[in-house]
Amino acid sequence: MTQDDITLLVLAGGQGRRMGGVDKGWSLLLDKPLILHVLSRLEGQTRAVLINANRSLDAYEQLGYPVITDLEGDFKGPLMGILSGLSAASTPWVLVVPCDTPALPQDLVTRMIGGIGDHDIAVAHDGERAHPVIALMRCDLAADLREALAAGERKIDRWYARHHWCHVDFSDQPEAFINLNSPEERMNLGQRLERDGST
16 A cells, blocks of 8 residues: 555544534634644645535635535534545545644654554554544445444444454654644644644
8 A cells, every 4th residue: 555545534524512513624723724734734645635524615625625525414423424535535545534633643644554554444543542533444445334324333433343453553642633622722732833843
């Protein structure tokens, strides 16, 4: 597998309930929307980029990448966004990331490729916990995921467990996986990024 075999899928289709229902992709961090932080961390590292969104579609389309909505409505969670991306991608692999993790490792793509081995799914692990929505997976899992969703499955961990999957160790940079669910977290991360000069 090379970077040319991968489509980056940014999940921006959630309801943002823990942030008061806002569209998290357009929440500002250091005067820049979260979606732009994520895209800039991984820019040019995959053959293609897809953005999964269910609102603010015109704004997302202006970023210059294809925007795909969930195949089924009613905000059915990240698995539906993943299925929509797997179904739309033209590459054999998809790397899924959320739009609210603006400090992602800049070597995320190469390390996920290096860590997946012969598995069908690789999930980032920060040394303390896994991050299920940061995952590299085969696009041909779409049919099985469609069946799981039709049967009522909504738990991402349970769907992964149906397949040959592994963790990829990022314990050397756990702070890269902070996701923002409150104004306080946003302020703290903004201060850290400014201090580190990694904006």
